[in-house]
Amino acid sequence: MAHSEFALVFIAGAVTMLATGLGALPFFFIETVSDRLNVALWGVASGIMVSASVFGLIFEAREYGGPVQIGAGLLVGAALVAVSRKLIHGYEFDPGRYESADFPTLVLVVGVLTVHSFPEGVAVGVSFAQLGLEGGVPLYGFSIPVLAVFMTVAISIHNIPEGIAVSIPLQSMGAGVPRMAWWAVFTSIPQPIGAVIAYGFVRLARDLLAFGFGFAAGAMLWLVIIELIPEGREAGAELPDNGNRVLIAGFIAGILIMLPLLFV
Template identity: 30%
Template sequence: MQEFFTTLPPYLQALFAGIITWLLTALGASFVYLFKNIDTKVINTMQGFAAGVMIAASFWSLLQPSIEQSSDSMMPWLPAAIGFILGGIFIRLLDFVIPHAHQNSPDKNQRVEGPDTALGKNTLLFLAITLHNIPEGMAIGVAFGGVATGNDGATLLGALGLAIGIGIQNIPEGAALSMPIRASGLSKWKSFNYGQASALVEPVFAMLGALLVVVATPVLPYALAFAAGAMIFVVVEELIPESQSGNNTDLATLGLMGGFTIMMILDVALG
């Protein structure tokens, strides 16, 4: 796989990596054909696992390289700090302008955010998952862009490791979206399509992220931290609260630790 990727320009490397993460989301969404429903314990554990992967990726694959990229400057922490805050603000702004709903709130009802809308609950839930797939795609893109620009701390295997880690957590994520939609009464085919389509933004934003870094190399440390800030915002605002909303807090926490450990191993071993 590494030999294949080395022959491609960085934006195509990022695109193909994003397609892989989308396919793994589709794999998770296909669980609607295998299971009638998924126990809440499993869903909460999967949500915790996804949060752990994203937290680890935010530091090991994004923030640390961002700081290393600026190590020769007087304030090596500044680009990382600015990019990190802007990433969180970016997702917050999307929350304002795009209607979406979070499941598993403490009162067991969907929590609707954004402007008033007549969209159905399933569409709002789909939009919520799509929103948090955007920073995942961006993270993949800037990682591959960093390799192309000669960042000393960036390697092709490291970028692939990030994509693999995000792809792994996309499997339960696809199931966590398609299964509740199936339970609401939609057909297996429609539920599957909701699940897989939520990750279509990942290859798009992966390619855009790589192009941005390659065209404007000086933005790399800011872009890395931006993707990290966006992912951390999603983790704290959505994944952790939802994973802890049931009576399975210990399982969700263990899932988070497992996801963090796997992503850390991937990044250190491949980076």
């Protein structure tokens, strides 16, 4: 496999990583993000992730394997995220604590970031499995799969609300926008790494493509269930109806945002 292919996949992962920093940009213009907007953004992020998992990864997986392979991938992806999160249950990422962390704390921080962000990088890497084949989007001499474009855009948009979530507590501590953007990007560092690892795996193990697509989809869907939606519900605790209607509206909007890419 050419080094240029791995470089391209790494760049795609880096784009999604840097998109997290965009979550700090609103704080150039406003001091606080309302609960309603916060809930809506978590809903949009959840809808984008579900849309990317189902309409992107799972639909693509059907081209390479049957329900057993796809189902096994879904279960393993979800189980890996569930087990990983259980091992670090109760630990919250705290940039201030990180700055003065001893080695055990640093290991925990890296673990939190990896569990949170790595599956999204895997999804990007897997989506590049058909890189170089006919029917892709031409770019700088590469034929990039439409699915890869879809996933890179989806994860990038999804990462913006996560950047906002990281920035809110930092803003209350008096941090400036550049520092908020840096810490937001830092939380997504595992994404380009995961993208390259996943791409190398699916290119070497072509017979496991259906499993690989299912694995990435299962990991992301489980993240929506155990992280994104609970985050949205927590942010809407003070709103009427606990913010459920806003969350659902955002979720639907997230799905609709990604639908046009299915027809590219």
